[in-house]
Amino acid sequence: MPATIQDILANAPEGVRDALQNPRVRRWALYFIKAIVVVGLFCLLTQLAPHMPAACVALFWAALSAVSALGMAYALVIKKTHKRSKYTEGGLMYRFNEGRVFSLIAAFVLSAVCAAGLILEAPKWGLGIWGLVVAAIPVYAVAFSLISKRMQKEYAAPYQAASAVKWSGWIVGLLLCAAYAAIVLTQPATHFANATEAFAAAQQPFEGSPSIIMSEVGILNSFVDGLTAYGASEAAGAFFPVYVAIRIVLVASAFFGIANLLGTCALEFEELKRVFARLDAREAQGAHSSVVKRYAVIAGVLPVVLVVAFVGANAKMNQIASTSEFTAAESFVRSQASVAVAVLDGKYYDYQQVEDLIAQTEEKSAALSQEAQEKLVPLINESYDKRLENVDSYLDWYYSLPADYERLVKMVTGSAEEFVSEQFTTKIEAGIDDSAIEEELSAFTEQAEQIKAEAEAALEGTEITGVPEWLMETKATLSTDFLSKPMEPTQKLMDANVRLGVSAGAGLAAGVMTKAVTKPFFNKFVSKITTALGSRAAGAAAGGAVGTLAGPLGTIAGIAAGTALGVGVDAAMLAFDEMQNRDTYKQEIVDAIEEERAATLALVE
Numbered sequence: 001m002p003a004t005i006q007d008i009l010a011n012a013p014e015g016v017r018d019a020l021q022n023p024r025v026r027r028w029a030l031y032f033i034k035a036i037v038v039v040g041l042f043c044l045l046t047q048l049a050p051h052m053p054a055a056c057v058a059l060f061w062a063a064l065s066a067v068s069a070l071g072m073a074y075a076l077v078i079k080k081t082h083k084r085s086k087y088t089e090g091g092l093m094y095r096f097n098e099g100r101v102f103s104l105i106a107a108f109v110l111s112a113v114c115a116a117g118l119i120l121e122a123p124k125w126g127l128g129i130w131g132l133v134v135a136a137i138p139v140y141a142v143a144f145s146l147i148s149k150r151m152q153k154e155y156a157a158p159y160q161a162a163s164a165v166k167w168s169g170w171i172v173g174l175l176l177c178a179a180y181a182a183i184v185l186t187q188p189a190t191h192f193a194n195a196t197e198a199f200a201a202a203q204q205p206f207e208g209s210p211s212i213i214m215s216e217v218g219i220l221n222s223f224v225d226g227l228t229a230y231g232a233s234e235a236a237g238a239f240f241p242v243y244v245a246i247r248i249v250l251v252a253s254a255f256f257g258i259a260n261l262l263g264t265c266a267l268e269f270e271e272l273k274r275v276f277a278r279l280d281a282r283e284a285q286g287a288h289s290s291v292v293k294r295y296a297v298i299a300g301v302l303p304v305v306l307v308v309a310f311v312g313a314n315a316k317m318n319q320i321a322s323t324s325e326f327t328a329a330e331s332f333v334r335s336q337a338s339v340a341v342a343v344l345d346g347k348y349y350d351y352q353q354v355e356d357l358i359a360q361t362e363e364k365s366a367a368l369s370q371e372a373q374e375k376l377v378p379l380i381n382e383s384y385d386k387r388l389e390n391v392d393s394y395l396d397w398y399y400s401l402p403a404d405y406e407r408l409v410k411m412v413t414g415s416a417e418e419f420v421s422e423q424f425t426t427k428i429e430a431g432i433d434d435s436a437i438e439e440e441l442s443a444f445t446e447q448a449e450q451i452k453a454e455a456e457a458a459l460e461g462t463e464i465t466g467v468p469e470w471l472m473e474t475k476a477t478l479s480t481d482f483l484s485k486p487m488e489p490t491q492k493l494m495d496a497n498v499r500l501g502v503s504a505g506a507g508l509a510a511g512v513m514t515k516a517v518t519k520p521f522f523n524k525f526v527s528k529i530t531t532a533l534g535s536r537a538a539g540a541a542a543g544g545a546v547g548t549l550a551g552p553l554g555t556i557a558g559i560a561a562g563t564a565l566g567v568g569v570d571a572a573m574l575a576f577d578e579m580q581n582r583d584t585y586k587q588e589i590v591d592a593i594e595e596e597r598a599a600t601l602a603l604v605e
Contacts, residue, residue, distance in 0.1 A: 038265055039137060042261070050205045054310065054314035058306065058314075061310065062307050062310075067261060071264035072260070077279070078274070084279050120218065121251075140263075144266050176259070180251055184248070212317045219327075223333050339471050340352060342476040348464045357458050361451060365488070377601060381601075384593055384596070390430055391589050394427035492603055495603065512596045
C-alpha cells in the first residue's frame with residue numbers, strides 16, 4: 001500500500017481507521033477522493049485553458065491524457081492476460097502478446113485525442129452539463145458496485161475489475177446522454193439562416209488564446225460546431241428527434257471520456273500497477289509482482305514527448321503566422337464562411353441585408369412617389385387651371401377706371417407696386433382652395449420621413465457584433481447619406497413641402513407671383529401709372545387757367561372741366577391700352593402660371 005494511504009490510516013480517528021481497514025470501504029473512500037480531485041481539477045483547468053500559455057496547455061493535456069490512458073491500458077493488459085493462456089510459452093504469438101509497448105502508445109494516443117476534445121469542449125459547457133458531470137461521480141460508484149457483484153459470479157477474480165470498469169463506463173455514459181437528452185427537450189431549438197450565421201454564433205472560447213495551436217484548433221472546432229449547429233437547426237423543424245440525436249452525439253464522446261476518467265479513479269493502485277507488471281492471471285498478482293521498468297519509462301516518456309511536440313509546434317506556427325495576414329485556420333474558414341460586411345462609421349453591417357434594405361427602401365420610395373403623383377398631379381393641374389380661368393377677370397378689373405384710379409391713389413401714397421402685386425395675387429387666386437394639396441403633400445411627406453426612419457432603424461438591426469474581424473470581408477464602405485439615392489423619389493416630396501411653404505396655397509400663390517413679376521408687363525405698370533398721374537395733373541391745371549378769366553367760380557368750373565376732360569382721356573387711354581396690350585399681357589400671365597405649374601409638377605413627378 002502506498003505511503004500516502006498509510007499516513008491517512010495512521011492519522012485518521014480510530015473509528016475512521018477501523019472503517020478504512022475494510023477493503024470495500026477503503027476502495028470507495030479513495031475513489032471519491034480521487035474522483036472529486038480529478039473532476040475538480042479538470043473543471044478548473046478547462047476554464048483556465050483558453051488563457052494558458054502553450055507550455056501550460058501542453059502540461060494539462062499530457063496529464064489528462066496520462067490519467068485517461070491508464071484506464072485504457074489496464075483494459076488492454078487484462079485482455080492480454082486472458083489471451084496469454086491460449087498461447088504456448090516461448091512461441092511467437094506468446095512473445096508478441098507479452099509485449100505492451102504498442103498497447104501503451106495506442107492507449108496514450110487515443111487518450112490524447114479524447115483529452116484534446118474534452119479540453120476544447122469543456123470551456124463551452126454550462127452549469128447543466130457540469131451538474132451532470134458531478135452527478136456522474138456517485139452514479140458511477142453505484143453502477144460499479146452493482147456490476148462488481150454480478151461480475152463475481154461471471155468472471156474469475158483477475159478479470160472482475162476490468163469488466164466492471166467497462167460496463168460501468170457504458171452505463172454511466174448512456175445515463176449521461178439520456179439526462180442530456182432530457183435537458184435538450186426542454187430547450188427551444190435555435191434556427192440559423194445559414195452556416196456562416198451558425199459559425200458566428202458558435203462559442204469560441206479559445207479566440208485570442210496565447211497558444212496559437214489552441215487558437216487555430218479552436219477556430220476549426222468552432223467552424224465544425226457552426227456547420228453542425230446549422231444542420232441541426234435545419235433538422236429541428238420537421239425532424240426534431242433528429243435534432244436531439246445530433247445534439248446527443250456531439251456531447252456523447254465527452255460523456256464517455258468522463259466515464260473513462262471515473263473508471264481510472266475506481267481502480268485501486270494494485271490494479272493499476274498491473275499495467276506495468278508482468279502478465280499473470282493470479283488475483284493478487286499486482287501486489288507482489290515487480291514493475292517492468294521499460295513499460296514505466298515508456299508511460300513516463302509519452303507525456304514528455306507530447307509536451308515537447310506541442311510547445312515546438314506552437315513556436316513554429318507562431319513563426320509562420322507572423323508573416324501572414326491570416327493564419328491557416330483563419331484563411332480556411334474565411335474561404336468557407338466569410339461574412340460579407342458593409343462598413344459605416346467604424347461599425348460593421350451585414351452586406352446582403354444592407355443591400356436588401358437599400359433595395360426595399362428604394363422600392364417603397366418609388367411606390368410612395370408614384371402614389372403621390374397619382375393624387376397630387378390632378379390636384380395641382382386643377383389648381384392651376386382655375387388660375388388660368390381667373391386671368392380674364394383680373395384683366396377686366398385691371399382695365400376698369402376704378403382700378404385705374406386706385407392705382408393712382410396708391411401711386412400718390414407710394415405703395416403702387418405693392419398694391420399691384422396684392423391685387424394680382426388676389427384676383428388670380430380668387431376661388432382657389434389648395435388645402436387638399438396641402439393635406440396630401442403633408443401626409444406624403446410624413447410617410448416619406450417614416451420610410452427613412454424605418455430604414456435607419458432597420459440598419460441598426462443588421463449590425464454585426466461578436467464576429468472576429470478576420471472573418472469579415474468588406475464589400476462596401478457606406479457614406480452617412482447612403483440612403484439619399486434610394487430616397488430620391490420621396491426626397492422630392494419633402495423638398496416640395498419646404499418649397500411650397502407652410503401652406504400649399506400660399507406657396508403656389510407666391511410662386512406664380514414670383515414668376516409673374518419677371519414678365520415685361522409688370523415692369524410697365526409703375527411707369528404707366530406715373531404717366532396717367534401726370535396727365536390728370538395737366539388736365540386739371542389747364543382747366544383752372546382757363547377758368548381764372550371768369551373769376552373764382554370760373555376757376556372751379558375750369559378745374560372741373562379739366563378733371564372731366566381727364567376722366568374722358570383716362571377711359572380712352574385704358575380702352576386704347578386694352579385694345580393694344582391686353583392679349584400680350586394675358587399671354588405673359590398665362591406663361592407665368594404655366595411656368596409655375598411646370599415647376600410645381602416637377603417637385604412631385
